Amino acid sequence: MTATLQPSAPAPVAAQRPSNPVVSALGDGVVIAKRNVIKIKRVPELLVFTLLSPIMFILLFAYVFGSAIPIEGINYREFLVGGIFAQTVIFGATITGAGLAEDVQKGIMDRFRSLPMSRAAVLFGRTASDVIINVITLVIMALTGLAVGWRIREGLLKALLGFAIILLFAYAISWVMAWIGLLVPSPEVVNNASFMFIFPATFIANTFVPTDGFPSALRFVANWNPVSSVTQAGREYFGNTGLPVPDVWALQHPVAYTLIWTVLILLVFVPLSVRQFKVAASR
Amino acid sequence: MADVITASGLVKRYGEKAALDGLDLTVPEGTILAMLGPNGAGKTTTVRILTTLLEPDEGTATVAGVDVRKDPSGVRALIGLSGQYAAVDEYLTGYENLDMIGRLYKLGRKQSKARARELLERFDLADAGDRVAKGYSGGMRRRLDLAGALVAQPPVLFLDEPTTGLDPRSRSGMWDVIRELVAQGTTLLLTTQYLEEADRLADDIVVVDRGRIIAQGTADSLKSQVGGERIELVVEHADQLDQARGVLAGVAVGEVAVDEHTRRLTAPVTGGGKALQEALRQLDAVGVTALDVGLRRPTLDDVFLSLTGHAAEDGEDGTDSPAPTTKAGQQ
Ligand SMILES: Nc1ncnc2c1ncn2[C@@H]1O[C@H](COP(=O)(O)OP(=O)(O)OP(=O)(O)O)[C@@H](O)[C@H]1O
Ligand SMILES: [Mg+2]
Secondary structure: HHHOOOOOOOOHHHHHOOHHHHHHHHHHHHHHHHHHHHHHHHOOOHHHHHHHHHHHHHHHHHHOOOOOOOOOOOOOHHHHHHHHHHHHEEEOOOHHHHHHHHHOOOOHHHHHHOOOOOHHHHHHHHHHHHHHHHHHHHHHHHHHHHHHOOOOOOOHHHHHHHHHHHHHHHHHHHHHHHHHHHHOOOHHHHHHHHHHHHHHHHHHHOOOOHHHOHHHHHHHHHHHHHHHHHHHHHHHHOOOOOOOOOOOOHHOOOHHHHHHHHHHHHHHHHHHHHHHHHHHOOO | OEEEEEEEEEEEEEEOOOEEEEEEEEEEEEEEEEOOOOOOOOOOHHHHOOOOOOOOOEEEEOOOOOOOOOOHHHHHEEEEEOOOOOOOOOEEEEHHHHHEEEEEEEEOOOHHHHHHHHHHHOOOOOOOOOOOOHHHHHHHHHHHHHHHHHOOOOOOEEOOOOOOOOHHHHHHHHHHHHHHHHHHOEEEEEOOOOOOHHHHHOOOEEEEEOOOEEEEEEHHHHHHOOOEEEEEEOOOOHHHHHHHHHHHHHOOOOEEEEEOOOOOOEEEOOOHHHHHHHHHHHHHHHHEEEEEEEEEOOHHHHHHHHHHOOOOOOOOOOOOOOOEEEEEOOO
């Protein structure tokens, strides 16, 4: 093979790649993630989406709904913030899908696919950069939340666990969005498709109001919705409790239930997305 | 010389339609093969298969001895690709684009940065290197994309219409880069719609149409397939046409074509300049005034037309109105 090339031919520099495929795939993932983070700085809409809309959400819900939704046992604003955390980071996963669709559309994916790099790294790098965006978003929302009356009552360590489980669940959703992004022809379609799915998924849940008042069928869906369990898990870690928890296994064991969903989603959508990446061709 | 790129019996179907219909080609080491073909001929499809972006339905292909289907990642380590549409990340600067590619090729941090700067310099992008690529012109994107293909100095390069959209200066700059690369031993497959480009750069040319190779050879051998040289003469007055035809018939090796409307006569000849001199001498002797006379060789345009039955898509000046190799002005 390469032996047929005369010494005059330039040596392929790529031959120096590290022998360990895992190390090299991780390196690729870091390069891709870095690229996506740079993009956040350069695309104003993304920055607005990441920084401003969470603040707006907290303020709107806290003052508009907060005054109209009295609930027993806890200050509504304290109850609300955990739900908004969950909803916002799940929406954040859309960035993964739209970003991937854009890369396919613009032919950048072809460039990546022609390089001697790990194919999964493009996806891992992409989803990893979502985590970074989500961390930034959560910090800003937490500060805004603290300003409007949200409190951390179980200590910092538990609060960090609360953030961690929310981030973990959002990470799994990023892979669902990655798959959608590689499946559809353009970023706009990703946005539309995901809004159709994320809006109901985050509203038919305990995110904004307790589920007791829902009609029974809706209440059943809401109580078993993993968005409810991740919200509930967050609230427990932050100590934003005081309301009776519905007598449903999913909400009685919110951490376990959320982790089960996270693992299942990853098991299904990581391989699906990697496979779709291999076939996603531009034009 | 070993064949660095080989393809045999490539078939790729999209539904009923065959984008490639049994395509074969070989590129010997250190040479340039130009694929010439009209829109939709299957040039891009071929490049995508050879660069592992697309799997063929049938057929085999190797790059530097590595099978593109059996060991695609082995192939990727050896190739550089610049696709038909510039794959530039708009949100990164030119420098960041190249550095990212360098890192993905596993160049060390230092090496990758140095290489990025070097390539920006070479492609006339040094000043724009730290600006976001969104603001680049089409030609700048094109050059950045090509620079991206060269980051790891791959021994085999695939360039899909590398100079489409470049101005004449950038184009000839690109040609210089390509010649330099090949002089260093790079093997190169390029597709083009510009006949002049194939003529000037390529060691070998394949003409593709409807997913098949319909002709193959050096520019000269392709040209001789459509015929040899000919004298073209435009006379000043229409009443001199007959006299001129008589003279040309004496030196021609075939029939003399006359276009009365443009007062143009075309006569196939052998012996080039000698035949032209002889014709001019005789024309002078009989008192025919030539408005324009020249010896013309067939251009790739003629080749293309006669082979595919349709003209190349061509917005280029210079290629569709070829200059005569010898031109005598008014006598
Ligand atoms: N993804 C696809 N789906 C359906 N048809 C396709 C696809 N890709 C290519 N084709 C068809 O295959 C044929 C060959 O296309 P290809 O892009 O290889 O042509 P080309 O020679 O590169 O043309 P151009 O000069 O316009 O770039 C065309 O008829 C095209 O319509
Ligand atoms: Mg093409």
